[in-house]
Amino acid sequence: MSELLEVLRYREILWNLVRRNLKVRYKNSVLGFAWSLLNPLMQIGVWYFVFKILFGRNEPNFMAFLVTGFLPWLFFSQTIMDSTAAVTQEMPLIKKAYFPRTILPVSVLLSNLIHLGFAFIVLLALFGLWRVDLNIYYLWVIPSTILIALFAYGLCAMLAAWSVFYADVKFIVGNLLGLWFFLTPVLYPLQLVLNKQQIDSPDNWVEFFLQSNLPLLKKLYVIDPLTIAVEGYRSALLHGGENFIRVTAAANATPADQAAALALQTSLRAQYPTLPYIIGAAVIAVATAVIGQIIFRRKADAFAEQG
Amino acid sequence: MSAIEVRDVWKKYRRPHVKTTSVKEAALAILRGQQGYDEFWALQGVSFEVQQGEAIGLIGPNGSGKSTMLGLLARVLKPTRGTMSVRGRVCPLLELGTGFHPELSGRENVFLNSSLLGLTRRETQRRYDSIVDFAELGEFMDSPVKTYSTGMVIRLGFSVAVHMDPDVLLIDEVLGVGDEHFQHKSFGRLLEFKEEGRTMFVVSHNLQSVGILCERAIWLDRGRMVKDEGSDEVITKYKAAVEAWERSLAEAKTRDAPAS
Numbered sequence: 359m360s361e362l363l364e365v366l367r368y369r370e371i372l373w374n375l376v377r378r379n380l381k382v383r384y385k386n387s388v389l390g391f392a393w394s395l396l397n398p399l400m401q402i403g404v405w406y407f408v409f410k411i412l413f414g415r416n417e418p419n420f421m422a423f424l425v426t427g428f429l430p431w432l433f434f435s436q437t438i439m440d441s442t443a444a445v446t447q448e449m450p451l452i453k454k455a456y457f458p459r460t461i462l463p464v465s466v467l468l469s470n471l472i473h474l475g476f477a478f479i480v481l482l483a484l485f486g487l488w489r490v491d492l493n494i495y496y497l498w499v500i501p502s503t504i505l506i507a508l509f510a511y512g513l514c515a516m517l518a519a520w521s522v523f524y525a526d527v528k529f530i531v532g533n534l535l536g537l538w539f540f541l542t543p544v545l546y547p548l549q550l551v552l553n554k555q556q557i558d559s560p561d562n563w564v565e566f567f568l569q570s571n572l573p574l575l576k577k578l579y580v581i582d583p584l585t586i587a588v589e590g591y592r593s594a595l596l597h598g599g600e601n602f603i604r605v606t607a608a609a610n611a612t613p614a615d616q617a618a619a620l621a622l623q624t625s626l627r628a629q630y631p632t633l634p635y636i637i638g639a640a641v642i643a644v645a646t647a648v649i650g651q652i653i654f655r656r657k658a659d660a661f662a663e664q665g
Numbered sequence: 666m667s668a669i670e671v672r673d674v675w676k677k678y679r680r681p682h683v684k685t686t687s688v689k690e691a692a693l694a695i696l697r698g699q700q701g702y703d704e705f706w707a708l709q710g711v712s713f714e715v716q717q718g719e720a721i722g723l724i725g726p727n728g729s730g731k732s733t734m735l736g737l738l739a740r741v742l743k744p745t746r747g748t749m750s751v752r753g754r755v756c757p758l759l760e761l762g763t764g765f766h767p768e769l770s771g772r773e774n775v776f777l778n779s780s781l782l783g784l785t786r787r788e789t790q791r792r793y794d795s796i797v798d799f800a801e802l803g804e805f806m807d808s809p810v811k812t813y814s815t816g817m818v819i820r821l822g823f824s825v826a827v828h829m830d831p832d833v834l835l836i837d838e839v840l841g842v843g844d845e846h847f848q849h850k851s852f853g854r855l856l857e858f859k860e861e862g863r864t865m866f867v868v869s870h871n872l873q874s875v876g877i878l879c880e881r882a883i884w885l886d887r888g889r890m891v892k893d894e895g896s897d898e899v900i901t902k903y904k905a906a907v908e909a910w911e912r913s914l915a916e917a918k919t920r921d922a923p924a925s
Contacts, residue, residue, distance in 0.1 A: 370780040378766060378777055385768045450763035455781050456740035456755075524691070659743045662736065663678060 361655065364458045371457050375465040380472060394476035398425075398432060405545075418609075419596065422488060425481055426595045427544040430502065430587045433474040434510050435535050440466045441514035442521040442528040445661060452661050459658040460651070463515040467507060474503070485595075495599035502590030505643050509583040512646030519657035522664050542584045549605050551579055552626050580630050583646075586639040603627050668833060668864045669715035669738065674747035676708040676733050676888075707733040709888040710747075717832075718862040722875035722896050724903055725885035731868045734885070735759060735835045738866060753832025753864075756782060761842060762822035767811035771802060771821060774810055778825045792828045799850075800824035816843050827854050833864045872900050 365372060384390045405424050409415045417423070444466045445452070445459070452459070478499075485492075521527045543551070554576075557569040568575065579585060589602035597604070603626045607619035680703045708730045715721060723731045736742040737749060739757040764781065765774045775796055779789040797806055800820045802813075810818060819842045834855075842851065855878060859865060869875050875882060875896060882896035884903050892899045 370785055374777045374780045378769060378773070381773070382766065382768050450760065451781060453736075453741055454760050454764045455757055455783075457781060526689075662741045 361458060361460050361651070365460050365464060368457050368461060372461045372465055372468070375461065376468045376472070379465060379469040383469075391476075394473055395480045398428065398477045398480055401428065401432075409545075419488075422485070422490065422596060423547075423592065424545070425484060426592045427542075427588045429474065429477055429481060430506050430591050431539065431542060431544050431584070432477065433470055433503075434506055434584060434587075435539070436473065437467060437470045437510040437514050438517065438531060438535060440470065441517040442531055444514065444518035445522050449661075449664075459661060460515075460654065463511065463518050463650075463654065466514055466518070467511050470510075471503075471507060481595075490596075493598060495594050495597075498590055498594030498599055502587045502594065505583055505590070505640060506587035508647040509587075509643035512643070512648070512650030515647075515650035515654040519654045522657065522661055538584070541579065542582070542588055544588060547604075548580075548585070548589060549603060549622075549626060552576060552603065552630065553605075553622065577630075580635050581638040581642065583639040583643045586636055601627055601632055603630060603632075667714045668717045668719070668753065669713075669749070669751050671711060671713050671737075671749045672747055674708055674711045674737065674744045674749055675706060676730070676737065676742065677745040678705045678707050679703070680705045706888050708737075708744075711885070711888075711890050712747075713883060713890070713893055715864060715866075717864055719881060720859050720865040720867065720879040722879035722882040722899075723866060723868045723885060724870075724872065724875060724882055724899065725891075726907075728887070729885040730888045731885055732759075732837055735837050735866060735868055738833070739835055751833060754783060754829065755833045755835065756826055756829040756831030757835045757837075758823065758826045759835065759837045761826070762815075762818040765810045765818060765822070768809055770809055771797075771806040771813070775806075775821070775825055778822070779829075782826065782829050784829065796821075796824045796828050799827070799854075801847075816847075819843060820847055823851055827851075827858075831863060833866070834858060835866045837868045838870070872904070876900055 380391075384393045387393060389396065402421065402425055406421060409424070410420065441463065444462045448462055451457075517527055517531060554572070556572065557565050560566045560569045593599055593602045603623060605619045605623035605626065607616045611619070711730075711734065723734060725731055733742065735757070736759070737744055738751055739755060739759060740751075741757070741759070764778060766777065769777070772793075775793065776786065776789050779792075780786070784792075797803055800817075800823070802817060802821060805813065805817065810821075813821070823842060836855070842848065852874065855865070859878060865878065867875055867878055879896045882892075882894070882899035883890060884892040884899050892902060
């Protein structure tokens with residue numbers, strides 16, 4: 359808590375670092391800040407090509423589904439990617455003068471929150487284009503963002519501190535993020551994983567492990583703050599705050615199929631009740647933030663003595 | 666009331682054998698029961714007090730702990746043992762010209778650097794013209810710092826630092842920065858600080874400048890205080906010691922290489 363007060367006392371540096379981060383990211387590019395908007399747009403364009411044109415996915419609102427999941431993911435992965443340089447690149451500043459070192463990971467977090475804000479403007483513009491209606495449930499985006507920001511901050515602080523002493527952290531992080539992306543329902547709907555009953559013909563120890571722990575792993579998958587945040591965004595922006603487990607039958611399904619889909623949805627919702635999972639994810643996010651901050655503070659005194 | 670109090674301060678560094686930069690190396694070292702580093706005391710039980718307005722020179726050979734002492738006073742480093750207190754706004758003139766971002770303009774860097782040294786945006790705004798004037802960089806302030814020469818960067822760093830209105834100045838080997846003209850100018854600025862009654866700590870190998878700026882000097886050798894007296898006495902004794910040491914080196918050389 360005292361650290362938070364100290365960061366506030368030194369907010370001038372914090373604000374200057376955030377401004378610098380924002381300015382430097384697109385320095386030397388002709389379009390400058392427009393890239394904040396163009397980057398997510400172009401990524402979405404790639405997916406449009408891959409999923410809609412190559413794979414012929416035809417669900418209604420499929421692009422809106424992708425974009426809403428991608429925003430929180432982009433924020434999270436950028437923050438984590440930036441974290442490994444948060445301290446190591448600021449060594450000249452650290453050796454020059456005293457300031458609360460916590461400012462460094464906080465500045466990374468704030469810079470990326472601002473980028474998220476820009477990307478959100480793109481999203482609203484697209485929604486205008488697709489004639490999606492604005493409504494009060496959009497506000498659910500705020501708690502979802504706080505949840506993922508706390509989680510990202512905790513990881514960012516500990517990775518920033520460890521990177522000073524071990525260069526390996528950077529490479530491990532890059533690869534783990536690649537895996538994590540697929541362990542988050544960005545490109546596919548949540549119920550794809552929830553509905554998986556078994557691994558088809560497991561024939562090595564990884565697959566046997568997955569098979570024998572499937573119910574537990576699915577619970578962990580849902581309680582992951584990233585899953586909750588992504589589904590929180592979707593629920594807020596696309597489904598008017600509705601429960602995030604949805605099973606919809608195809609448009610041309612028979613009444614029997616529709617009834618089966620509804621039954622599945624009811625049973626999944628009973629199996630994964632929303633509230634406990636949201637609370638669980640919030641506890642994980644807060645705990646990560648606190649632990650990350652403790653690790654960072656313990657290491658911070660030795661930063662100036664490194665390299 | 667003293668401006669600076671240093672009580673029995675010790676500072677330990679770990680000096681890695683081979684810099685461990687990977688988890689695997691670290692894990693292997695632990696398995697083999699190696700420590701992977703030497704412990705090394707950069708400062709060993711240093712104590713002194715400084716009154717408001719005093720100017721103190723820190724002299725001693727390389728590796729005697731001078732820069733470590735300044736780092737501790739600037740709160741960049743923490744003492745391993747002992748306590749220290751520094752009253753008022755400290756302005757470290759350490760690592761001048763570092764901490765500038767090459768892609769940002771001189772102007773943007775002035776604001777970033779000043780905030781790092783503790784000025785608010787408005788305070789910087791008020792001093793901005795004077796900072797640019799002192800650095801003599803008027804027409805370059807809107808160009809990125811990566812286009813500056815080394816001398817220009819250091820001039821800007823010095824100029825920002827001396828505009829902080831500090832109570833305590835920490836000066837690490839910056840007496841000889843820039844060209845002849847800027848050296849005179851910056852030395853003159855430091856003399857003004859002295860007249861204004863600000864506390865100063867000067868680390869330098871330029872003993873003549875230390876003699877002019879400081880009335881008191883502390884001589885450090887391998888982390889221990891050898892002398893803490895008037896600067897003229899300390900400098901004379903230090904010079905004598907260096908000469909004696911060089912003579913003994915020369916004698917050893919002639920002894921080891923007998924005339925053939």
